[in-house]
Amino acid sequence: MKKIDFYFDFASPNGYLSLKALKKYQDEIGFDINYIPVLLGGIFKLTNNQPPMIAFGEVKGKLEYENLEMKRFIEFHRLNNFKMNPHFPVITLKLMRGALAAEQEGFLEEYIAKMSLEMWENEKKMDDPEVIQKAFDDAGFDSEKLFSLMETQEIKDKLIANSSAAAERGVFGIPTFFVEDEMYFGKNTIEQFIKTL
Numbered sequence: 001m002k003k004i005d006f007y008f009d010f011a012s013p014n015g016y017l018s019l020k021a022l023k024k025y026q027d028e029i030g031f032d033i034n035y036i037p038v039l040l041g042g043i044f045k046l047t048n049n050q051p052p053m054i055a056f057g058e059v060k061g062k063l064e065y066e067n068l069e070m071k072r073f074i075e076f077h078r079l080n081n082f083k084m085n086p087h088f089p090v091i092t093l094k095l096m097r098g099a100l101a102a103e104q105e106g107f108l109e110e111y112i113a114k115m116s117l118e119m120w121e122n123e124k125k126m127d128d129p130e131v132i133q134k135a136f137d138d139a140g141f142d143s144e145k146l147f148s149l150m151e152t153q154e155i156k157d158k159l160i161a162n163s164s165a166a167a168e169r170g171v172f173g174i175p176t177f178f179v180e181d182e183m184y185f186g187k188n189t190i191e192q193f194i195k196t197l
Contacts, residue, residue, distance in 0.1 A: 002197045003032040005178040007171050008099075008112065009040040011092040013084065016120040017070070018175040018187040019112065021077045025190070031197050035108055037099035038163045039092070040174050046167035051089070073187055081121045090119065091127040093159075094150060098132070100158050101149035102141070114139040 006022065008015055026033060044050060052066060074082055095115060102111035118124045118135045125131050129147075136143035149155055166176070170183050177184045179193045 002179065003034055004193070004197075005034045005036055007036050007038050007166050007174060007176040009038055009092055009174050010095050010099075010115060010119050010126065011040045011090060012174040013082075013088070013120060014070070014187045015174045016116050017073055017077070017079055017082065018177075018190060019116055020079050020082075021073075021187065021190055023113075024077065025194050029194070029197060033109075035099075035103075035112055036162055036166065037096050037103065037108075037159065038166045038171070038174070039096050039159055041091075041093075042160070042163040043167055043171060043173065046164065047172040049172045069188070083121060083123050085119055085123055085126075087123075087125040087127075090125065093127075094129065094132055095119075095126055096159055097150040097155050098136075098146050100155045100162075101146050104149065104155070105145075107141075111139075111141070114141075 004022070006018075008019070010016070022033065025031075052063065074080070098115070099108060099111055102108045115126070115135060119126045124135060126135065133143045133147065136146055169178070171185075173185060175185075175187055177189065177193060179196055182193070182196075184190075184193050
């Protein structure tokens with residue numbers, strides 16, 4: 001069975017949309033997903049990249065087209081629960097450290113699924129520690145343990161290392177996927193690499 005490396009940060013709405021679409025295909029045809037938590041802001045710094053709202057802010061029609069393309073993707077994959085988070089952009093440092101803590105504890109996939117829902121369906125301010133704690137508790141996670149792990153140097157270093165390794169591999173934004181050594185960037189490339197599985 002083939003494996004997809006999925007570089008992921010909750011900060012990206014396209015990361016959420018890709019997650020949902022990819023899970024649908026996984027259920028249909030079967031493949032492994034290796035989720036790799038990274039910090040998008042760190043990758044931007046390492047690669048001299050910028051968020052689309054800044055990079056394309058002065059390009060006539062570009063952001064309007066990006067919104068249209070997102071609308072088409074949502075409709076095609078029937079992702080009608082998606083809501084643009086009113087607190088966007090959200091600083092996801094704590095959430096991503098939490099992802100690595102969840103990975104260490106053996107429930108990363110469940111963590112990503114449930115925290116993505118809080119960010120991109122329930123419109124929560126997921127950089128507020130109190131909101132995060134409640135989201136952990138509501139999901140059935142041990143919030144005290146997760147918060148404790150999130151503050152360890154090991155977890156902090158791991159997030160830096162993941163982000164640096166991603167940039168070294170060629171990642172410059174989210175979502176990025178690898179099928180073996182072949183890189184695909186952006187949610188619309190899912191249709192391309194699914195055909196190779």
